[in-house]
Amino acid sequence: MTEAPLRSWSDSIQVYRHPRVLGMAFLGFSAGLPLLLVGGTFSAWLRSLDVELVAIGFLSWVGIAHSIKVLWAPVVDRLQLPYLTAWLGRRRAWMLLAQVVIACGLAGMALTDPRDMLWLVAVWAVMTAFGSATQDIAIDAYRVEAVSRDRQGAMAATYVFGYRVALLSSGAGALYIAGFATWSLSYAVMALLMGVGMLTTFIVREPETTTDSATRKLEQRVVDYLDRTSHKGLRRDLTAWFIGAVICPFADFIKRFGLVALVILAFIGTFRLSDIFMGVMANPFYLDLGFTTTQIGTYSGLFGLGVTLTGAAVGGVLVARYGIMRMLLFTAFMAPATNLTFSWLAMIGPEVYGLIIAIVADNITGGMAIAVLIAYLSSLTNTAYTATQYALFSSLMTLPGQFLGGFTGVVAENVGWMWFFVSSAGLGVPAILLALVLMRLAHPDRIERPGIEAPQEDPTAA
Numbered sequence: 001m002t003e004a005p006l007r008s009w010s011d012s013i014q015v016y017r018h019p020r021v022l023g024m025a026f027l028g029f030s031a032g033l034p035l036l037l038v039g040g041t042f043s044a045w046l047r048s049l050d051v052e053l054v055a056i057g058f059l060s061w062v063g064i065a066h067s068i069k070v071l072w073a074p075v076v077d078r079l080q081l082p083y084l085t086a087w088l089g090r091r092r093a094w095m096l097l098a099q100v101v102i103a104c105g106l107a108g109m110a111l112t113d114p115r116d117m118l119w120l121v122a123v124w125a126v127m128t129a130f131g132s133a134t135q136d137i138a139i140d141a142y143r144v145e146a147v148s149r150d151r152q153g154a155m156a157a158t159y160v161f162g163y164r165v166a167l168l169s170s171g172a173g174a175l176y177i178a179g180f181a182t183w184s185l186s187y188a189v190m191a192l193l194m195g196v197g198m199l200t201t202f203i204v205r206e207p208e209t210t211t212d213s214a215t216r217k218l219e220q221r222v223v224d225y226l227d228r229t230s231h232k233g234l235r236r237d238l239t240a241w242f243i244g245a246v247i248c249p250f251a252d253f254i255k256r257f258g259l260v261a262l263v264i265l266a267f268i269g270t271f272r273l274s275d276i277f278m279g280v281m282a283n284p285f286y287l288d289l290g291f292t293t294t295q296i297g298t299y300s301g302l303f304g305l306g307v308t309l310t311g312a313a314v315g316g317v318l319v320a321r322y323g324i325m326r327m328l329l330f331t332a333f334m335a336p337a338t339n340l341t342f343s344w345l346a347m348i349g350p351e352v353y354g355l356i357i358a359i360v361a362d363n364i365t366g367g368m369a370i371a372v373l374i375a376y377l378s379s380l381t382n383t384a385y386t387a388t389q390y391a392l393f394s395s396l397m398t399l400p401g402q403f404l405g406g407f408t409g410v411v412a413e414n415v416g417w418m419w420f421f422v423s424s425a426g427l428g429v430p431a432i433l434l435a436l437v438l439m440r441l442a443h444p445d446r447i448e449r450p451g452i453e454a455p456q457e458d459p460t461a462a
Contacts, residue, residue: 020146021154023204027095027139028162029169030197034102034132036170037109037190038062038125044175045183049115062122062129067399069133073391074246076137089206091145094138096201101131103194110187135197140394141387144378145207153319153327156374160312160367164305169193249385250392256382260441264380267434268393269400271373274336274428275366276401278421281408285342285417290350299355304363311367318368319375325439328376331369332435336428338362339421346417373397 036042046055076094080086084093105128114121143155170190177186254261286296318327338361345354377393404427412420 018151021151021158023200024143024155025158025162026196026200028159029166030099031136031139032163032166033170033193034128036167037106038129041170041174046114051114062125065129065133067395069137070391070395073137073388077385077387091138091142092201092206095135098131098135098138099194099197102128103191105131106187106191110184137387137391140390144381144386144390145383152375152378153371154316156371157312157316160371161309164309249388252382252385253389263434263437265396267431267438269396270431272397273401274339274424277404277408277427278339278424281412299359304359307360307363308367311364312371315368315371319372324376324379327372329435329439331372332431334365335369336425338365339425342421343418
């Protein structure tokens with residue numbers, strides 16, 4: 001397959017008019033809403049009631065559900081839900097079930113007083129977190145399958161837009177409601193806002209996918225293997241399900257890319273290293289430099305959000321025009337390079353103009369990078385195993401950065417802020433080198449996405 005020709009700027013911008021691209025903003029809102037409600041906002045609520053820090057620390061573990069979602073992604077990929085799957089389809093059924101679980105969990109938290117029954121609040125929080133992680137699996141799979149590859153950048157951009165608006169709602173919005181009224185009312189309002197996702201799930205169409213010949217051959221080998229074994233009844237059914245749902249997605253990925261699969265996984269794991277590593281220490285850096293909390297909230301929070309969303313939207317347009325790989329290489333270089341603006345800020349001191357320049361540079365490239373990366377990860381999946389394969393990629397995307405993030409304080413204390421940000425930029429070098437290798441060996445714009453055989457996409461389909 002030859003590389004696709006460049007689109008015109010007009011056609012590239014028009015990609016945002018597609019109904020499914022617009023609908024992804026509302027699904028992104030539904031995905032982002034629960035995150036802080038079992039994270040930072042949850043911790044603020046507990047501390048305001050004088051819950052012990054030790055308990056708050058342990059309860060922060062409920063968020064680990066998003067890091068281990070790959071463990072039950074095969075279930076979401078393959079298990080049909082009674083009634084719901086026949087009614088809504090494979091992806092929307094799981095989306096609706098997860099949204100109902102999240103809404104019930106948030107409502108349960110709203111109706112329970114942590115001072116009297118902290119254990120029950122913890123149960124509701126765990127329920128919400130696992131519902132949220134499950135919703136992520138289903139929405140990610142829907143996003144990959146719903147549109148063609150050239151629209152994946154735009155889908156990622158509108159998803160990021162909705163997700164960020166949800167974080168603002170469940171962060172600053174929830175805190176405002178709690179300050180004006182009560183925490184119970186705040187969580188009750190958040191539970192009602194999950195209705196945005198439920199309504200969108202009913203409105204959008206289930207994506208249509210077909211299995212390609214290579215995938216059919218792979219699964220036929222499973223059938224042939226089972227025919228040669230002595231497995232009967234339930235044991236045979238369970239073995240068939242496990243191989244098809246768990247083994248085949250990984251076997252398919254390795255079979256398609258061979259040893260290059262290891263390069264791809266290494267690239268995914270390193271792409272956001274510099275961004276996550278730097279982000280952990282951003283707020284302490286601002287405070288140490290002498291900026292006030294009001295300045296940080298205004299420029300890094302609200303202003304930074306707008307710049308990030310702009311970057312994501314620009315990334316979606318550029319992917320549509322230039323293709324995934326060109327933009328992946330560009331953002332792999334620019335995202336860590338802009339970390340150097342913080343080194344410059346450390347040298348000039350608490351100058352507002354310096355803070356604005358650093359935030360604009362970092363957030364616009366960060367927004368572009370995440371939109372482009374999501375489009376890239378989507379291009380790697382086989383639509384026969386979308387949920388499982390994408391859950392693997394998205395977990396790997398953040399895990400190395402989160403691990404190294406634990407050492408950021410040690411590095412900053414020993415080398416100082418200027419060299420800390422220089423070192424964070426240096427962490428981006430492996431991703432740049434790996435992107436150059438992948439551009440030659442596994443260019444996504446020259447590889448057909450498996451699982452679909454010449455789809456005839458309806459441009460008006462919701």
